Amino acid sequence: MKKVLIVGSGLAGTRTAYYLQNTCEVSIYTKGRRTECNSYLAQGGVAAAVPEKDSWHAHAEDTLKAGVHHNDVRAVETLTKEGVAVIHELINEGMAFDRNPDGTLRFGLEGAHRLPRILHCHGDQTGKYVTLFVQSELNNVAWHENCPVVSLIVTEGRCTGIRYFDEHGELQSAFADFVILATGGLGGLFPLSTNDQTITGDGMAMALRAGAALSDMEFIQFHPTLLTKNEKCYGLISEAVRGAGAILVDEDDAPLMKDYPLKDLSPRDVVARVLTTAYAEGKKVFLDISAIHDFEERFPQITANLQKHQIPYRTTKRIPVRPGAHFMMGGIQTDLNGRTSLPNLYAVGETACTGVHGANRLASNSLLECLVFSERAARQILSTPTVPENKHAAHLPSAAVFKLPSRSELQTHAWRELGIERTEAGLLDLLAWLARYQFFDLPPAFLFSELETANLCLIAQFAAQAALKRTKSLGAHYRKDEHYEQHSA
Ligand SMILES: Cc1cc2nc3c(=O)[nH]c(=O)nc-3n(C[C@H](O)[C@H](O)[C@H](O)COP(=O)(O)OP(=O)(O)OC[C@H]3O[C@@H](n4cnc5c(N)ncnc54)[C@H](O)[C@@H]3O)c2cc1C
Known part of the structure; x- marks a missing residue:
C-alpha cells in the first residue's frame, strides 16, 4: 500500500485524504487542532457554475478578469469546468448547502461574479460546515494533531518524508512514498491578517529549503475591512455589509469613497489603498452602519463577533476597521495535478500556485480550488508507481x-x-534589513515559534524579490512608484 503524508488539516489536505484513505496508508500532520485552519473561517462561500443559467466558460472569464489575465488559462478552465462536478459530488455525499423554500439550491452574488453562483452553508459559515463535513468523512486516516512539521526529507533528489515535533515536543521523522503540503498561506507575515494563527508560510518555506520552486510570490491579497480594536484584528467584516449600505468614514464622519465611481463597493485593492492613505494621514476609519436598520438580523455572525469584542456599534453605529492580509495567490509551483518541481512532493490549496488566481483571486474561488485540485492530486498519486523506500535521509x-x-x-x-x-526603495530596504539575519538553514535545536519566524523571513525575502522584479502594478501587486494601470476585483 502506498504511504502518503499530508501536512495541514484544512479543506485541501483533508479532501485529498478523503480520496486516498481507502487505497493508501494516509497520515495527516497538523500544527494545532484539526479545526485550526483558514478553511474553517471562510465566510463567503464556494463559487461554481452550478446554476442552470451559468456556464463554466462564464465563470472562467470572470476568474481571468479578476486575475488581470495573469492566470494560467488551463488551470482556470480546469477549476471552473471540474468545479461543477466536485460540487455535485459533495452534495451527493450529503453536504447540505443552503436551499430556497422550494428546495432548489440558493446562490449568492459576490463582487466581480456576473451572476449569483456562490453556494453557502448556514449563511456566512460555509467554511466551517464544509470543513467539518469533509473531516467527518475521514474514517481511515491516522491523525497527528499538535504536531507541527519542521522540514522535508529529501533522499536522492526526491521527497521521502518529513521531520516534525511530536506532541511531547520531540523532533521525529516519518517516511512515505508521497508528501503533500496543504499548509495554507502566509497571513502571519503581517501585523493584521484575517488568517488563523497557525498560518505562517511554513509549507512554502519547507519547499524552498528542499529545493522546490515557488512562483507569483508578489501577489498577496489584502482585505480592506478587518474588525480592529487596540491595533489587533478580530475577524473580517464582509463586503456584504457595504453591499447593504454601510459606508467607510473617518473619525469626523467624512465619507472616504465618495469620489470613486463604484464608491464603497470599489474593488478590494482600491478600497484598501484609500484606507491605507487615511491611516498614513493619522485618521481612523470606521464602517458607518447607520443606514442598515436591520443590521443584527441580516448579519448575526458579525453581530455576535462585535458583541464578543465589546464594540459599541449600537450606540455609535460605527465599526472600527483597517485593511490587512487575507489571501496568497502565489506559492509552491505545481502542475495541474499538484506535482511540485521536487519529485514525490505535492502541494494543494492556498500554499500551491497552479496559476489559477493570476494576479488577484476572484471571491470564493479558493474553497473550490481546494476541492478540485485535491481530487486531481489524489488521482495523480494513485497512478504513480512508487520507488523502494529509502530511510537514509x-x-x-x-x-x-x-x-x-x-x-x-x-x-x-x-x-x-x-x-x-510597494516601492523599489522600500523593497530594497526590506531585503537589506533581512540580510542582517540568518534564517535559511535550520540549527540543531530551536523552538517551533522561532522556526515560524524564520519561515516568514524566508517567504518575505522571496516575495520582496518578486515584487522588486515586477516594476509595474498588476492586480493585487501595487507599485506606488509606477503609474497604476489595472483595477481588479
Ligand atoms: C476569514 C477568511 C474568510 C475567507 N472566506 C472565503 C470564502 O468565503 N470563500 C473562499 O473560497 N475562500 C475564502 N477564504 C480563503 C480560504 O478559506 C482559504 O484559501 C482556504 O480555506 C485554504 O485552504 P487550505 O486547506 O489550503 O489551507 P488552510 O485551511 O489554511 O489549512 C492549512 C492547514 O495547515 C496547517 N499547517 C500550517 N503549517 C503547518 C506545519 N508547519 N505543520 C503542520 N501543519 C501546518 C494549519 O494549521 C492548517 O490546518 C477565506 C479566508 C479567510 C482567512
Missing part, C-alpha cells in the same frame, strides 16, 4: 544558530515595505 545543511528579528519587527517591516503599497 540526506543530511540537511545545519547552521550554528538562527539569527532572527522579533516577529513584530518583521511584521512591521513587511507591512510597510511589502504591504498594500
Whole structure:
C-alpha cells in the first residue's frame, strides 16, 4: 500500500485524504487542532457554475478578469469546468448547502461574479460546515494533531518524508512514498491578517529549503475591512455589509469613497489603498452602519463577533476597521495535478500556485480550488508507481544558530515595505534589513515559534524579490512608484 503524508488539516489536505484513505496508508500532520485552519473561517462561500443559467466558460472569464489575465488559462478552465462536478459530488455525499423554500439550491452574488453562483452553508459559515463535513468523512486516516512539521526529507533528489515535533515536543521523522503540503498561506507575515494563527508560510518555506520552486510570490491579497480594536484584528467584516449600505468614514464622519465611481463597493485593492492613505494621514476609519436598520438580523455572525469584542456599534453605529492580509495567490509551483518541481512532493490549496488566481483571486474561488485540485492530486498519486523506500535521509545543511528579528519587527517591516503599497526603495530596504539575519538553514535545536519566524523571513525575502522584479502594478501587486494601470476585483 502506498504511504502518503499530508501536512495541514484544512479543506485541501483533508479532501485529498478523503480520496486516498481507502487505497493508501494516509497520515495527516497538523500544527494545532484539526479545526485550526483558514478553511474553517471562510465566510463567503464556494463559487461554481452550478446554476442552470451559468456556464463554466462564464465563470472562467470572470476568474481571468479578476486575475488581470495573469492566470494560467488551463488551470482556470480546469477549476471552473471540474468545479461543477466536485460540487455535485459533495452534495451527493450529503453536504447540505443552503436551499430556497422550494428546495432548489440558493446562490449568492459576490463582487466581480456576473451572476449569483456562490453556494453557502448556514449563511456566512460555509467554511466551517464544509470543513467539518469533509473531516467527518475521514474514517481511515491516522491523525497527528499538535504536531507541527519542521522540514522535508529529501533522499536522492526526491521527497521521502518529513521531520516534525511530536506532541511531547520531540523532533521525529516519518517516511512515505508521497508528501503533500496543504499548509495554507502566509497571513502571519503581517501585523493584521484575517488568517488563523497557525498560518505562517511554513509549507512554502519547507519547499524552498528542499529545493522546490515557488512562483507569483508578489501577489498577496489584502482585505480592506478587518474588525480592529487596540491595533489587533478580530475577524473580517464582509463586503456584504457595504453591499447593504454601510459606508467607510473617518473619525469626523467624512465619507472616504465618495469620489470613486463604484464608491464603497470599489474593488478590494482600491478600497484598501484609500484606507491605507487615511491611516498614513493619522485618521481612523470606521464602517458607518447607520443606514442598515436591520443590521443584527441580516448579519448575526458579525453581530455576535462585535458583541464578543465589546464594540459599541449600537450606540455609535460605527465599526472600527483597517485593511490587512487575507489571501496568497502565489506559492509552491505545481502542475495541474499538484506535482511540485521536487519529485514525490505535492502541494494543494492556498500554499500551491497552479496559476489559477493570476494576479488577484476572484471571491470564493479558493474553497473550490481546494476541492478540485485535491481530487486531481489524489488521482495523480494513485497512478504513480512508487520507488523502494529509502530511510537514509540526506543530511540537511545545519547552521550554528538562527539569527532572527522579533516577529513584530518583521511584521512591521513587511507591512510597510511589502504591504498594500510597494516601492523599489522600500523593497530594497526590506531585503537589506533581512540580510542582517540568518534564517535559511535550520540549527540543531530551536523552538517551533522561532522556526515560524524564520519561515516568514524566508517567504518575505522571496516575495520582496518578486515584487522588486515586477516594476509595474498588476492586480493585487501595487507599485506606488509606477503609474497604476489595472483595477481588479
Ligand atoms: C476569514 C477568511 C474568510 C475567507 N472566506 C472565503 C470564502 O468565503 N470563500 C473562499 O473560497 N475562500 C475564502 N477564504 C480563503 C480560504 O478559506 C482559504 O484559501 C482556504 O480555506 C485554504 O485552504 P487550505 O486547506 O489550503 O489551507 P488552510 O485551511 O489554511 O489549512 C492549512 C492547514 O495547515 C496547517 N499547517 C500550517 N503549517 C503547518 C506545519 N508547519 N505543520 C503542520 N501543519 C501546518 C494549519 O494549521 C492548517 O490546518 C477565506 C479566508 C479567510 C482567512
